[in-house]
Amino acid sequence: MVYLDYAATCPILPSVASAMAAAERKYFANASALHTPGHQAMNEIEDCREKLARMVGCEADEIIFTSGATESNNTVVRTFEGCEIETSPFEHHSVIEAAKKYRGEKLPKLYSYMLANNETGAILNLPHPEVSACHFSVNTDLFAAKNEWGKELATDRRSAYFHSDLTQALGKIPVNVKDLGLDYATFSAHKIGGPVGVGALYVRRGVPFCPLLIGGRQEGGRRGGTYNTIGIIGFGAALDEVERNGDIEEYNTRIRNMRDTLARMILKDIPGSSLNTDLMPGRSLPNILNVSFAAAEGESIQLYLDAEEIVVSTGSACAAGDIKPSHVLMALAGDAEVAHSSIRFSFGLANTMRDVEAVMRVLPGIIKKLQGVSTVAL
Numbered sequence: 001m002v003y004l005d006y007a008a009t010c011p012i013l014p015s016v017a018s019a020m021a022a023a024e025r026k027y028f029a030n031a032s033a034l035h036t037p038g039h040q041a042m043n044e045i046e047d048c049r050e051k052l053a054r055m056v057g058c059e060a061d062e063i064i065f066t067s068g069a070t071e072s073n074n075t076v077v078r079t080f081e082g083c084e085i086e087t088s089p090f091e092h093h094s095v096i097e098a099a100k101k102y103r104g105e106k107l108p109k110l111y112s113y114m115l116a117n118n119e120t121g122a123i124l125n126l127p128h129p130e131v132s133a134c135h136f137s138v139n140t141d142l143f144a145a146k147n148e149w150g151k152e153l154a155t156d157r158r159s160a161y162f163h164s165d166l167t168q169a170l171g172k173i174p175v176n177v178k179d180l181g182l183d184y185a186t187f188s189a190h191k192i193g194g195p196v197g198v199g200a201l202y203v204r205r206g207v208p209f210c211p212l213l214i215g216g217r218q219e220g221g222r223r224g225g226t227y228n229t230i231g232i233i234g235f236g237a238a239l240d241e242v243e244r245n246g247d248i249e250e251y252n253t254r255i256r257n258m259r260d261t262l263a264r265m266i267l268k269d270i271p272g273s274s275l276n277t278d279l280m281p282g283r284s285l286p287n288i289l290n291v292s293f294a295a296a297e298g299e300s301i302q303l304y305l306d307a308e309e310i311v312v313s314t315g316s317a318c319a320a321g322d323i324k325p326s327h328v329l330m331a332l333a334g335d336a337e338v339a340h341s342s343i344r345f346s347f348g349l350a351n352t353m354r355d356v357e358a359v360m361r362v363l364p365g366i367i368k369k370l371q372g373v374s375t376v377a378l
């Protein structure tokens with residue numbers, strides 16, 4: 001199989017799998033318990049917290065472990081229930097749908113802008129300089145809110161707060177939450193070779209916060225639920241791999257080369273192809289390539305490639321038989337045709353140039369066949 005869907009999820013790295021297998025035997029106790037095995041499990045969790053904090057440039061107590069990026073995004077947006085919430089049109093559904101549900105008229109305002117997009121790989125300019133300039137107090141219910149233990153939720157009172165979904169950026173480009181001027185940031189383990197179902201949320205000290213999951217007092221009362229110790233240890237092992245790869249730019253050169261080679265070959269050999277990813281360094285993540293093929297439908301291309309054991313994803317989501325064009329490509333191209341005819345190739349560590357060659361052995365023929373039966377003019 002040629003797996004080119006790393007942006008959807010990555011295979012668990014071997015070092016992560018062995019760290020988790022060892023942890024299952026050693027750190028199964030409830031990490032909140034006062035007994036020794038509980039303390040030992042908690043120590044492991046704190047190690048992972050410190051590792052992530054170091055990597056993204058914050059303090060360990062500013063990191064909360066969650067079940068993934070969806071929960072992290074929902075938590076931030078829900079904190080601003082009833083307030084103005086502005087997002088980019090390129091956000092993941094876990095931001096867009098939450099914003100639709102919770103936005104209102106009240107001040108202050110939450111800005112949620114991702115750093116790197118999951119569909120096209122585009123690196124976006126965060127509007128943080130203007131946002132972090134707004135340091136004046138406003139009087140709203142949000143600041144009056146106290147948590148269940150009577151503690152005031154926000155000590156840092158501003159008119160605007162800034163969140164960024166860094167899910168796709170972590171491990172691909174350097175991210176430092178302080179340099180980016182962020183109040184909140186989202187991470188997910190399975191995009192860097194860790195397990196699915198574990199993520200993290202950076203919450204700057206003193207900013208408004210409302211727990212999404214209430215119950216036990218885990219994570220300082222900020223996120224209830226028994227610790228997913230094994231998953232968090234897997235996340236930590238995946239962070240070790242990112243760290244071991246040293247200079248992110250150098251580590252990504254190989255992946256960028258494969259991505260750029262595939263892009264060049266597609267443009268050269270496939271009529272009607274156009275890139276939805278800007279290949280200029282600094283403009284996109286090195287691992288994602290999104291391409292549209294005029295007069296060929298993304299789902300059909302995906303299925304034909306699947307039959308050849310080549311795994312990619314499309315720019316449309318098929319929900320209940322209804323094929324909806326991707327909101328990201330619609331915002332980018334404003335054209336449903338472009339969105340419906342798009343394929344995302346996303347690379348990872350295990351890929352080689354042979355995978356690029358395997359794609360190019362079959363893709364031109366598949367596109368030619370589909371364009372031949374299409375009613376849309378090329």
Ligand code: PMP
Pocket residue numbers: 007008067068069070071092094114117118165167168188189197198199
């Ligand atoms: N945000 C972005 C940018 C993503 O790419 C994804 C995963 N597709 C998510 C959020 C959701 O991540 P998780 O599976 O960890 O909930």
